Amino acid sequence: MGLKILWPLWLLIFATVLIKILFHLWELRRLSKSGIKEIDQMDGLTFEKYLQSLFRNLGYRVERTAYIGDYGADLIVSKDGIRTVVQAKRYSGKVNIKAIQEVVASKAKYHCTEAMVVTNSYFTKPAIELAKANGVKLWDRDKLVNALLSIKKDTGLNDEINEIAVSEEQLADMDDNNACAICGKSVSEKVKQYCLSNPQRFGGKIYCYEHQKNK
Incomplete structure (x- = not known):
């Protein structure tokens, strides 16, 4: 008698577990299709180039900022008359409040009306609160995956990603040293x-900012 009373409960538990397993498998397949795992392996510069292709495929006009002195801005994207400054953060941990402060400061520098931070990770609570207070758009891992899935079927983004990866490998093979060829000062990636x-300008060598002026 007791088993007859309990069987609906066991059925409910089984159905709940099955639904969770199926959802987990669906999420894994979705992430695999998005290419987010490949993004997790990129360095910061490759991620910037990747976003350049992504926004272009989303219908934006895209400008890359200077490699040096970018004031916290990596891309300038324009669409429907709206100019947005974008900071790219390829992180393994959560993006903190500093990224929000930098992109807010760079908005005026690049004459943009909106600001955005895009990451393959997530944001800390203070970063989310500051972004909300300053009208900064945040693309975390989930929003990035959604954007990727929305265009991957109909565009050549995969081919562009492969080209970016190849070019980055070629650059890395040219020189693994991060020191200026003149003064030996360590430089950023x-x-x-x-x-x-x-x-053509630097002859395949690396120079710090001061010695680039003489080239």
């Missing part, structure tokens, strides 16, 4: 890639 991506 962004400065290094800027030098290596302009071989």
